[in-house]
Amino acid sequence: MSDLLHNQETRPADLPAGAPPLLTLSGIAKYFPGVVANKDVSIDFYPGEIHALLGENGAGKSTLMNIVTGLYQPDEGELILDGYGVRFESPEAAIAAGIGMVHQHFKLVSRFTVAENLALGWRETGFRLSASAMARRAEVEAERYGLDIRPSARIDTLTSGEQQRVEILRVLSRGARLLILDEPTAVLSPLEVGELYAALRRFRDGGGAVILISHKLDEIMALADRVTVLRHGRVSGTHLVAHTEPSTLVTEMIGRPVEQKSDYPRKMPRTDDDAVMVLENVSCRDGAGQMRLHPLSLEICAGEILGIAGVTGNGQSELSDLLAGLRSSETGHVLVDGKDMRGRGPNAFREAGIGYVPEDRLHKALAPALGVTENAVMRLFRTSPIGGRLAYHASEALRFTRSLLDQAQVSLAEPATPIRALSGGNQQRLVLARERMISHRALVASYPSRGLDIGAIALMRQTLADIRDEGRAVVLVSEDLDELMALSDRIAVLCGGRLMTVVPRGDYDRARIGALMSGRNGGASS
Template sequence: MMSPIPRFMPLPGTPPLVEMKGIAKYFPGVVANEDVDLTVMPGEIHALLGENGAGKSTLMNILTGIYQPDKGEMLIDGYAKSLASPLQAIAAGIGMVHQHFKLVQAFTVAENIHLGWAETPIGASAPVLEARTEVLARRFNLETRPSARVSELSTGEQQRVEILKVLARKARILILDEPTAVLTPAEARALFAALRAFVAEGHAVIFISHKLEEVLEISDRITVLRGGRKVATQDAADCTVKGLARMMVGRDIVLADMRARPQGAGPLAAMPVLALDKASTDGSGGAVALKDVTLAVRPGEILGIAGVAGNGQRELSQVLTGMRPLSGGQLLIDGQAVAKADARAFAKAGIGHIPEDRLKSGLAPALSVAANAVLREYDKPPVSARGMFSPRAALALARSIAEAAAVAIPDFAMPVRNLSGGNQQRLVARREMRIASRLLVAAYPSRGLDVGAINTMLRYIVELRDAGAAIILISEELEELLNLSDRIAVLHEGEVMGVLDNDHIDIERIGLMMGGQRQADIKAAV
């Protein structure tokens, strides 16, 4: 067993690596930050918590030179510092991995790692860059494929490239925004080991996450924001999950088993609303992404899809919503085989889709909040009538969707990319639920949401189920699947290892199936 990494102990009088004093930032109609203090010491992993829209991203955008504060000052290593651009922040040793990836899709992993890096050898060949990337990946325990194009990678793989790119540049202050949202538990453990080694050298990490258990595991101190203001800074050892949740949202949050159907809920129907029969499809790189998948989901049922990220979940959700054609097998709606993939036709048939990557697949980032909110209904009354689009009706519908999603919008004309990631997620979810009269395919619907918003999101899904819709819930969170699903199918390398009824599920058995063992083989072994 490896000995634990010794903690870095700064000498008395050592100044903080980062000190933000009285920071304020205002946008039209919005107080993003007000009188926020944040102190980060050498050798520390400092967690930053808060609800979606609490001001975490704005505060970090100020620290990384993307925004300029309207009030307050910043000190780096004890000296006042004004960071006018991200380049100045990088020069000061501040690096950030954002929620939304900033990679060049057409470039390889190795090319993305070396792009704009002062240490990139001039005129280096692709094999040289790939070899250097492989060395970096081993050093930081972040498995990747140096020669693969980013467009061919799963969301989890792209996240690893982002993290590796920043770590390679020797940042002294590393900011991670939801870094484990798309990592497997094993990958998260490897990342945590890398972070502990990183701060043991006297560096610091600012760790933003909504996963409160992992925050308590990895952090030394925790700062909580609410409504753009600092609520508290406490030692992690003195905190609990329940206490942190209460500080974040201002009330107690109880996550319960939601499988029970209330009186009056629609009964399970016998005929599947959608089924796959030995369905196969190719991935973006040409390799088989799904192989002989047979699944069915009935009205009034939640079918959970478990599996480690990158095992065909994205391709499955695209097949189920008409975005990706089959290379073999059949897809049936109400027992009738579908001739071709057609996302528009699937939506008209009452199939909604909360995609894995909300900004890339669920929204048009440059368009307004209003335009994105009505994206699925722009050609229907009341938004459009007799071929004429009504901006007033579109705005009214957008306001209604935002209200149902509990998203405060200061200006519906602003680009949707200006919303926080969590608010984007909630807006997409409510928009898709409006059209999902038959089926909702929800891929990681709670990803990036705070604990209160997760509870609300899952209750929305349950209400849709109770109204008689079928739900396919794709998630890496086993607790989430167990609390909602009637049955759970396990994916491994694009194949279904088995489908389990959620009455007496053995967690160990699910783990074995996620690792590649088939349900029938496990039964035989038992």
């Protein structure tokens, strides 16, 4: 244990003596104006291992992988592949060398079939490969890697888990020996997570190497063989997962211990369970006219957290927008404190005390081209003392922004800084603090922990519990069942835009809820 305690790098436990790494990062550094993204990063990645990268937002994980895949060039240091120094001038050069990455946002052509998307990466495709030949080749590749696909299915008809399998197969079928995955379970149901784990283990056991970028400690502990922790762009330590503890990794990552709660008990009993928001037989369509949310009815009560579970793309976005006034219902009624809000816009919902943290924070909650101050007050321009009918008080806006930054625990010297210069975690904290001030009656939070590191997630979850304890209603949309079960008083499960069931806290069954999220009505009891 002494090597672990002193943060000395360890080789994979079952690696033959003298076996060389597939890829070595030696003294890698990358600088941007005013920012040290990476400094003196040295890591070995071996064939036959799953190696996790763990770190806070802004720790340098993405920059490091952009160097490995040829998007960036290192300012210092060297990449060593199969014992030879290499320099990838482009992602195509990295792919040709056997390094492929599956990004958090898939790069598939939605109107093409699975086979057509796979064929886009094959050198021999040309103009002569028929649809049937592409399908046969796709089936051969899928069988080779143990990935279940439907070659003739169009991408836009697939679940997130199915699309991810296609993305992984697309990379592997181009000869990847090193597979990099960025937050691979962010859009998967629990059942799909299990299927992904099995596929990655098959690839590893066949001699492939996997680099897993993740914020989820339970995922790393279940799947990875080794883990490297990055902090402020530098390596804090590399460990055998079997010989370390999650608490050690957390402390190494952020410099202090963070309690990983599985429950957020109330500070005092509920005194008010009146319905703040009521949905009566509501449904809605997307911009293309497709029905995305089928008729459903729900009550959201004061002093409770209602969890919305479901795999991404099953109506959660439409439901969240409906609850915040960004989308109008096709049928039924949306009531806030008994007042019918159907057809009224987001300003009316804000005035009724409904705050909203959308899943796409940068484009739906913020204006990327504006500064922090403008984004902090953008929902309050018409509210005294910041504004009024014809006035805008810059000094009050600045005072409000500084207060909001303090509440959000965002350290920023100049509030005029462009909002896009902040890390994703800081952007999310700022949005949550702003919307908390608006949400006198209810807060709708859609995937609020997506892309956040462990410390930011802990702060966000405690904030939601505090809002609940203040007697306000919270709607929490998440695909993370652990998060939903820790925070929610009830969990409503969506699949295919339909409400499958609403489960009270005392009846939570992880396997059953996970099965319903995937449209599988069975689900073994845990």
